[in-house]
Amino acid sequence: MSEDVTAVVVEWSTDYIAMLADGDPELVSVKHRDPGQGDWQMSELGPVLRDLHHVWREMGERCRCAFASNAAAATRAVKEIGTRLGSYIDAASAELERFRQVLALPDPPLPRRTEITAVGVRDMGGALSLLGRDDRHADRCYRALVDRIAAVATEQPDSPERRIARLTGSLRAVNDRKRVRLADQTLSIADLRDLVLSVEAAPAQAVRRPIRAAATPRRTAYQEAVVGDERFLLRGLVEETDAPDGSYQEQRAAVGPSDGRPRELWLARLEVLRESPAADRRLAEFDDEVQVHETVVGLPPVVARDRFGFVTELPAGSPLLTAYGSPPYPGVALDALLRVLPMMARTLEALHAAGRAHRALRPEVLLASRDRLWLRDAGLAATAVAAGEGPAFYRAPEQDRPLLMPPGPATDVFQVAAVLFHLATGHLAGTNPPPPSLLRPELRSELDTPLLDALVDDPARRPTLALLIEQLSSVLARGGTVRW
Numbered sequence: 001m002s003e004d005v006t007a008v009v010v011e012w013s014t015d016y017i018a019m020l021a022d023g024d025p026e027l028v029s030v031k032h033r034d035p036g037q038g039d040w041q042m043s044e045l046g047p048v049l050r051d052l053h054h055v056w057r058e059m060g061e062r063c064r065c066a067f068a069s070n071a072a073a074a075t076r077a078v079k080e081i082g083t084r085l086g087s088y089i090d091a092a093s094a095e096l097e098r099f100r101q102v103l104a105l106p107d108p109p110l111p112r113r114t115e116i117t118a119v120g121v122r123d124m125g126g127a128l129s130l131l132g133r134d135d136r137h138a139d140r141c142y143r144a145l146v147d148r149i150a151a152v153a154t155e156q157p158d159s160p161e162r163r164i165a166r167l168t169g170s171l172r173a174v175n176d177r178k179r180v181r182l183a184d185q186t187l188s189i190a191d192l193r194d195l196v197l198s199v200e201a202a203p204a205q206a207v208r209r210p211i212r213a214a215a216t217p218r219r220t221a222y223q224e225a226v227v228g229d230e231r232f233l234l235r236g237l238v239e240e241t242d243a244p245d246g247s248y249q250e251q252r253a254a255v256g257p258s259d260g261r262p263r264e265l266w267l268a269r270l271e272v273l274r275e276s277p278a279a280d281r282r283l284a285e286f287d288d289e290v291q292v293h294e295t296v297v298g299l300p301p302v303v304a305r306d307r308f309g310f311v312t313e314l315p316a317g318s319p320l321l322t323a324y325g326s327p328p329y330p331g332v333a334l335d336a337l338l339r340v341l342p343m344m345a346r347t348l349e350a351l352h353a354a355g356r357a358h359r360a361l362r363p364e365v366l367l368a369s370r371d372r373l374w375l376r377d378a379g380l381a382a383t384a385v386a387a388g389e390g391p392a393f394y395r396a397p398e399q400d401r402p403l404l405m406p407p408g409p410a411t412d413v414f415q416v417a418a419v420l421f422h423l424a425t426g427h428l429a430g431t432n433p434p435p436p437s438l439l440r441p442e443l444r445s446e447l448d449t450p451l452l453d454a455l456v457d458d459p460a461r462r463p464t465l466a467l468l469i470e471q472l473s474s475v476l477a478r479g480g481t482v483r484w
Contacts, residue, residue, distance in 0.1 A: 007188040010149055019186075024102075026064040027055060030110070033071035040073045042080040046088030049081070053089045053099050066104040073105050081105075111237070117321050118237065118364065120146070128200060137200045139393055140428070143326055144199045145192060224258065225267055228306040231258035232267060247276035252377075254314060264316070266300065266376060269309025281384070283307065289382035296354055298347030299378055315374035317367035320423065324368065328426035328440055331482030337423065338476045340373035345416075345469045347375050352409040352465070356381040359399065359407050361415035362391040363423070393428050394418040397457045410459035413468055417454030420472075424481065429455050442482050446475045 005026075009017035018026040029052060033040070045067070052065040073081075081103075085096050111119040124145070125138035225232045232255035241250040248270050255267045270286060272279045290310050293299045300312040317323065324333040344366065351358060360379035367374045380389060385407055390399045396414035398405035421429040424447065425439040433455060435448040450471035454462050463471070475481060 005189060007186050009186050024063045026066055027052065028066045028068060031067070031069045033069055037071065038074075039071055040069065040077055042074075042077040042084060045073060045077055045081070046085075049085065049103070050088050052103070053091070056099060056102065057091070057095075061098060061102075064102040064104070065099075068110055070110045072109045078105065117142070117326075124196070127196070131197070133197065133200050136392065141196045141199045143426070144195060146326060148192070148195060149187065225253075225255060225269060225309075227267070227269065227304045227309050227311050230304045230311075232256065232265060232304075232311060233258055233260075234267075243273075243276075243278055243282070245276060245278050247274050248272045248279045248282060250282070255311065264314035265303065266312045266314045267309065268311075268377070272308070285382050285384065286310065289378055292351075292354070292356060292378045292381050296347070296350045296356070296378070296381075298343075298350055299375060312377070314376065315367050315372070317369040317372060317374055319376075320363040320366045320368055320419075324423070327423045329423050331442075331480055334424055334481040335476060337368070337373070337420075338472050338481065340368060340371060341416075341472065342469050344373040344375060345465055348409075348412050348416075348465055351378070351381055352412070357408050357412050358415075359383075359411050360390050361412060361419060362394050363419060366419070390415070393422070396459070397431075398459055405459055408459070409465065410462045413454050413462045413465050414459070416465070416468065417451045421451050421455065424451075431457070444475060444479070444481055444483055446478060447472075447481055450475070 004020050005018045007019040009019065015030070016028045018028060020026065029048060031048065048067055052067065056063055056065055081100065085100070086093065089096060089099070091099070110116075120142045121138045124142040125135035128135045128138055128141065223234050225234060235254045235256055238251050238253040243249065250268070250270055252266070252268050255265045257263050257265070268286065268289070270279070270282055272283075286309065290302055290305055293302050293310075293312055300315055302310050302312050304311040320337070321327075324337065329337070348358060356378075358375065358379035358381055365376040365379065367376055383389070385402045387402055388395075388400060389402075389407070390396065390411075394415045396407065396411040396418075398407050398411060418429045421427070421433060421436060424443060425436050427433075427439050429451075433452070435445070436451055437443045437445045437448050450463070450468055454468050456462055
């Protein structure tokens with residue numbers, strides 16, 4: 001999409017019209033593709049391009065077109081757009097050539113569904129930094145932006161013909177400057193910028209900045225990882241954490257077998273940049289983390305390991321924000337989450353019985369399926385306590401001052417409650433949060449006490465994990481989390 005976009009007309013979740021400062025508008029069609037489907041082939045691209053061409057022709061060739069996806073167009077398909085487009089579009093060669101001139105296939109591909117939130121928050125943080133604003137509020141700003149886009153999206157027509165007619169009508173309104181008709185669907189870039197800045201500046205629950213370097217999701221130049229004698233293919237973004245002294249970089253990512261089998265795995269490895277006591281300690285902690293996975297019931301088993309890393313099974317399921325969507329969750333989703341929460345709690349209790357605590361609970365590491373909730377990893381269970389450790393948005397107070405109050409099982413209780421508070425209300429818990437039912441009146445007030453008790457600053461005053469789960473189950477048994 002061009003950088004001189006002044007506004008966007010949101011038709012529905014997969015089609016947008018970009019209004020440009022100069023020149024014709026741009027119709028952008030977005031398609032999702034499951035990871036196992038690979039790159040787009042010409043046989044699949046053809047019908048999509050035919051629809052775009054239809055709208056372009058109906059517009060009197062007065063628009064530009066773009067096709068975006070989380071998968072790239074295969075190299076052969078890109079070549080065939082130049083040679084075989086006529087097999088899918090009934091038009092003269094001169095017209096096809098003019099269409100090719102206004103058609104864009106953005107590269108690199110968009111993030112996968114499981115990566116969208118992480119990438120969006122990361123990019124929002126970068127944008128806030130460029131504007132001289134506080135990037136700690138990137139999560140709130142990103143979610144406000146997503147909510148605003150969702151609020152103006154229309155329902156998708158029930159047939160391709162009506163969809164094309166609708167798009168054509170909207171494009172004509174844009175070209176003819178009859179934008180009043182599209183006001184409810186139009187988002188100006190200036191208004192979106194003001195929205196983000198107002199959310200960033202608004203009073204909010206305190207968000208603590210991590211003292212140690214946080215994991216940053218990013219794309220890497222390599223696509224393969226070797227652990228022991230086995231090769232694994234990277235899938236999606238890599239979470240990278242740089243050592244405070246620069247002696248190593250820790251990398252974690254979803255991977256799969258190199259032979260392409262549909263098996264979901266999770267990689268943890270250390271790239272030692274130079275020998276140092278810090279790198280030696282982290283390697284020892286990796287060994288300890290493997291032992292935690294191998295001895296604590298409920299954690300994913302280790303399938304490969306060597307001195308510099310290991311690979312575990314990735315439990316079947318999706319991260320919470322993918323499985324249930326963005327907060328605040330509707331009552332049905334909240335109730336479903338509370339039903340499977342005891343399963344994950346049993347794994348945490350097994351960690352606690354082994355004298356460990358996860359200390360890094362957040363939606364990304366909680367993998368949900370229809371009747372299961374798993375932990376993706378052991379978190380910081382094998383990592384030495386450090387001030388500022390843990391996820392910024394769900395960090396317990398003792399993780400900022402561990403010398404006064406050492407993190408432990410009560411830290412996990414706080415983080416479970418902090419995650420639930422966020423998912424139930426759409427607000428981060430922060431310090432001294434208000435009752436959830438005050439932030440979201442449709443929530444049952446019975447949910448307030450369990451969550452607020454678990455979010456107190458003093459770890460000694462928090463309930464045990466078993467008691468918290470019992471209280472939440474009681475809320476569920478008495479009619480659910482939301483008043484119907």
